[in-house]
Amino acid sequence: MSGHGRTLVAGVGNVFLGDDGFGVEVAQRLASVPLPPGVEVRDFGIGGVHLAYQLLEGYDTLVLVDAVGRDAPPGTLFVIEPDPRDLGHDLDAHGFDPASVLELARTLGTSVPRVLLVGCVPAEVEERLGLSPPVERAVEEALRLIPTLLVQHSQLEELTCLVGSS
Numbered sequence: 001m002s003g004h005g006r007t008l009v010a011g012v013g014n015v016f017l018g019d020d021g022f023g024v025e026v027a028q029r030l031a032s033v034p035l036p037p038g039v040e041v042r043d044f045g046i047g048g049v050h051l052a053y054q055l056l057e058g059y060d061t062l063v064l065v066d067a068v069g070r071d072a073p074p075g076t077l078f079v080i081e082p083d084p085r086d087l088g089h090d091l092d093a094h095g096f097d098p099a100s101v102l103e104l105a106r107t108l109g110t111s112v113p114r115v116l117l118v119g120c121v122p123a124e125v126e127e128r129l130g131l132s133p134p135v136e137r138a139v140e141e142a143l144r145l146i147p148t149l150l151v152q153h154s155q156l157e158e159l160t161c162l163v164g165s166s
Helices: 018-030 048-055 084-090 098-107 133-151
Strands: 007-012 039-045 061-067 077-080 114-120 159-161
Touching (some): 007 133, 018 114, 018 133, 039 048, 048 098, 061 133, 114 133
Antiparallel strands (some): 077 114
């Protein structure tokens, strides 16, 4: 299958660990947002193997949406274009190691697409349902940000914006 112009937005995380469910919530809510042609949005939860198999469908870009620990206030939203080999260093809070997922996809015979990470700094990652107020505000911001990202064609450098700071 040709991957020309196809983008996969993959929400990842564990909804049973509070703010770790950020990516899942964004993916579920993006379903009601108009997106450019060729964009698919999926909630993968903690199913890394499912994501690897989905990549076999052929994509040019993978946008991972996840809660990621960074030295910034909770609810800080950022976008980076990491080296796919370095993804495991940033993301592994819920047993979902993107570097391993991408390596599995390579082993299964697909090329690894350009990867963008839309991350949010969590406030609470503990056993509970629901997002904290700063991360809920970051979801709203991500719903505005991601469609904009999908129409940009230039290389992205780290972009950081504080969400919900008044």
